[in-house]
Amino acid sequence: MRLALDTATDRVSVALDAGGVVRTAEVRGARRHAAALLPLIGRLLGEGRTTLAALDRVILADGPGSFTGLRVGAAVAKALVAARGVTLWTAPSLLARAAGAASSAAPGAVIVAAADALRGELYAAAYRLWPDRVGVVEPPRVWRPDALRRALVAPAVLVAELPDALWAALDRWAGCVVQGDAAAPHAADLLALAARSGALRRVEDPDIWEPEYGRPAEAQARWEQAHGRALPDPAGRSA
Amino acid sequence: MRVLGIESSCDETSAAVVTVDSGRASVEGLVILSQDVHRIFGGVVPELASRAHVQAISGVTAQALADAGLEMNAIDGVAVTAGPGLVGALLVGLMYGKTLAFALERPLVGVNHLEGHLFAPTLEDRDLAPPFVALLVSGGHTMLLDVPAWGTYRLLGATLDDAAGEAFDKVATLLELGYPGGPAIERLAAGGRPRFRFPRPLLQELERPGPRRYAFSFSGLKTAVLRAVRASTDLAADRADLARSFQDAALDVLVEKTAHAVERLGYTTALLGGGVACNRALAARLRERLAGAARVSVASPRLNTDNAAMIAAAGAWHLGRGERSGWDLEPRDDLPIPGLLPLTSGTAA
Numbered sequence: 001m002r003l004a005l006d007t008a009t010d011r012v013s014v015a016l017d018a019g020g021v022v023r024t025a026e027v028r029g030a031r032r033h034a035a036a037l038l039p040l041i042g043r044l045l046g047e048g049r050t051t052l053a054a055l056d057r058v059i060l061a062d063g064p065g066s067f068t069g070l071r072v073g074a075a076v077a078k079a080l081v082a083a084r085g086v087t088l089w090t091a092p093s094l095l096a097r098a099a100g101a102a103s104s105a106a107p108g109a110v111i112v113a114a115a116d117a118l119r120g121e122l123y124a125a126a127y128r129l130w131p132d133r134v135g136v137v138e139p140p141r142v143w144r145p146d147a148l149r150r151a152l153v154a155p156a157v158l159v160a161e162l163p164d165a166l167w168a169a170l171d172r173w174a175g176c177v178v179q180g181d182a183a184a185p186h187a188a189d190l191l192a193l194a195a196r197s198g199a200l201r202r203v204e205d206p207d208i209w210e211p212e213y214g215r216p217a218e219a220q221a222r223w224e225q226a227h228g229r230a231l232p233d234p235a236g237r238s239a
Numbered sequence: 240m241r242v243l244g245i246e247s248s249c250d251e252t253s254a255a256v257v258t259v260d261s262g263r264a265s266v267e268g269l270v271i272l273s274q275d276v277h278r279i280f281g282g283v284v285p286e287l288a289s290r291a292h293v294q295a296i297s298g299v300t301a302q303a304l305a306d307a308g309l310e311m312n313a314i315d316g317v318a319v320t321a322g323p324g325l326v327g328a329l330l331v332g333l334m335y336g337k338t339l340a341f342a343l344e345r346p347l348v349g350v351n352h353l354e355g356h357l358f359a360p361t362l363e364d365r366d367l368a369p370p371f372v373a374l375l376v377s378g379g380h381t382m383l384l385d386v387p388a389w390g391t392y393r394l395l396g397a398t399l400d401d402a403a404g405e406a407f408d409k410v411a412t413l414l415e416l417g418y419p420g421g422p423a424i425e426r427l428a429a430g431g432r433p434r435f436r437f438p439r440p441l442l443q444e445l446e447r448p449g450p451r452r453y454a455f456s457f458s459g460l461k462t463a464v465l466r467a468v469r470a471s472t473d474l475a476a477d478r479a480d481l482a483r484s485f486q487d488a489a490l491d492v493l494v495e496k497t498a499h500a501v502e503r504l505g506y507t508t509a510l511l512g513g514g515v516a517c518n519r520a521l522a523a524r525l526r527e528r529l530a531g532a533a534r535v536s537v538a539s540p541r542l543n544t545d546n547a548a549m550i551a552a553a554g555a556w557h558l559g560r561g562e563r564s565g566w567d568l569e570p571r572d573d574l575p576i577p578g579l580l581p582l583t584s585g586t587a588a
Contacts, residue, residue: 034330038341038566052342067286068327071293075331078297079338083311207297210290217286223279233276 001054003041003080004190007073008065008093009115009161012036015187016044018054023047024188033072055086059190059200062090064123064140064214065115074211081206088203091193092140092212094125097185099193101159101178102129110137112152112175114160117142122166123214124148126156134199142214145169159183241267242558243314243339244551245300247332248324248352249379250274250283251544252295254303256314257362257551259559264552266362268307270299271546281418282408285325292331300335303547314345318554320547321349321564322574323379329570337568348554349564351576352545353380354392356512358556359538359549367536370506374497376521377513378404378419381493383453383500384579386510389556394582395500396453399441403489404515406457410485413461413468414478424482425518431483437463439491445499450582453496460488490521498528511537514544 006013010030014037016023023044027036045051060077063070081088094113105111107130114124121144126137138152149170158170159178167179193199203209216224220231240260246253255269274291277283304311319336322329333349340347356375361367372395373384381398401409404421411420416427440456464485471477501509509529511522517540526535542548 034334034569035567037334038337042341042566067289068330071289071327071331072334074293075296075334076338078293079335080342082297082300083339083342207301208294210294213290217284217290219280219284219287231276231279 001050002057002059002191002194003055004059004187005037005073005077006061006093006096006185006187006190007033007037007069008061008063009069009185010066011184012040013185013187014040014044015191016041016048017191018048018050021048022188022191024186026186033069037072037076052080052084055080055084057087057089059089059091059194061093061096061185061187061190063093063212064117065093067213070211070213078206078209088206088209089200090203091190091200092125093185094123094140095127095134095193095199096189097159097183098125098127099129099189100186101157101183104159104176104178105129105157107131110152110156112148112156112158114148114158114162116162116166117214120145120165122148122160122162124152126152129196132195133197134193140212140214149173240315240555240559241309241313242316242318242551242555243300243304243336244547244549244554245296245317245319245332245336246352246355246545246547246550247292247296248320248322248329249545250277250288250328251546252292252299252332253545253547254300255547255551256303256307256309257548257555259555263365264358264362264555266548267309268303268305269541269546269548270303270306271541271544272299278418281412283325285327288325289327289331292328296331296335311339311343314343316340316346316348316554316558318348318350318551318558320352320355320550321568322352322571324352324570324572326570326572329572333568333570337566341566346558347564347566347568348557348562349568350550350553350557351574352550354576355549355553357384357386357510358552359512359542359546360510360536362542362548362552363538364536367508367510370504371508371510371536372497372500372504372506373510373512374493375513376403376493376511376515378402378408380513381455381457383496385500385504390578391580392576392578393580396451396455396496396582398455398457400456400458401461403455403457403493404513406461406489407515409461410464410482413465414474414481421515421518424486425520427479427482428486428520431479431481433484433487434480435467435484437484437488439488442492442495445496453500455492455496457489460485486520490518490524493521494524494528497525501529501533507533509533509535511535512543516543
């Protein structure tokens, strides 16, 4: 049994594959992740008349995206791994978004997936998707809209949920555009990605794994800019 | 009953296993990881704290279980800190602990961090039982509580501005001692003389029944230290005396108000909890002040800092009463202590 989670946006999306039957559940709304996620999983388990004892694998969208949302998904996934001894697999949140729009593009066409990164910037990545594999054209990173438009504009499909100001900055996008609910990432897309080689990564050491935040913490960025070097051991600690 | 506790309300990632047998709680495994990165910034950076919790939470929990010699399945229940604290930091431990309980099909209880501090001394002081007066002093809180019974807490007074620990940190910054400031000030004060005259804020209110009788205020004291630092022509020479004078002023207020409440209520026990309770001068002065009248219960420093054993101990008490949290439990930065009767002019008078 496989459980997929996407908490990287203002949606909480869960998909459960029990014996080939896929059930999905979703709640939308920022700051609802903490309260909603476990009840959604419980609901799908109940509908499938199964329990977590049957779980083999957790698949998680690991960012970039909402810092808080990513941490909710990460904490839940780590605990499931610890409690049930299952394996953890991840895929970029933007790849899940691109996979959801794959039917809008020809096999192997470039799909650019983007999400709001705040401060007038966006997270974006570009992929080529075939039925049996995924190719990475540009890995996820932060882009200025004008730089993204220059680098990836045509003939790519753009799949994105963005505020109006960022859409305005991308208004000369020449390719096909998928937006609104059709551009939303869904956990079921993570399940489907498993059929494409190169899409999922197995997390070898879930104890120390952390999400791909896409940006350093603001305080860290300011410190590094001021000092011209990396912050020494941001996760530094003592027992 | 074996309870797994998880604590991540600020900059410590902690997990613990506490066993309760015949009403006695004991620690079987306790791991506390302190995030050193915040020293660079002179205070806790919430986003960095949250990220570090994510990295640490699994390993810390596994180590606490290993130290206890237990498999995950041996746990009877899970207690997680639900607040108050930094929401982003709380979220990590809460979601992790909540999911463990969900996946193991064990009961879950969300615990108030401050109530956890009240339970911390019970892990070492087997004779501790209400009624008592509790002084909770940390970087985020300063409050005096009347505890007639576990689960019933009557607020006698709280700080009107800075928490005591916050004042120690800010004064440590003024004295260029780094962060966190409490231990540095205590060390320096031990070799200093109290030759600077700093105010004892609101101490005179003890003679006036009313809501400010047991209230605290530390911002004026901090400002007085600032003025003294600016007036100093040789800070290196004055530093130890300034630390001693500040610490004396802060502790005088904490000790006098706590002792007054103990005597007025006719109790024979006072409890010190929270990070500032690690200050040995505080406990020593309160013991001296209450000698012959009441004993002072204070946990060892490891259990006075933020830790999961106190959360497990408090959680075990709630679980033993049949209390359960739902799977929709969320963290709250302003979570009130359960059973807290608020301050009114009548209660403090």
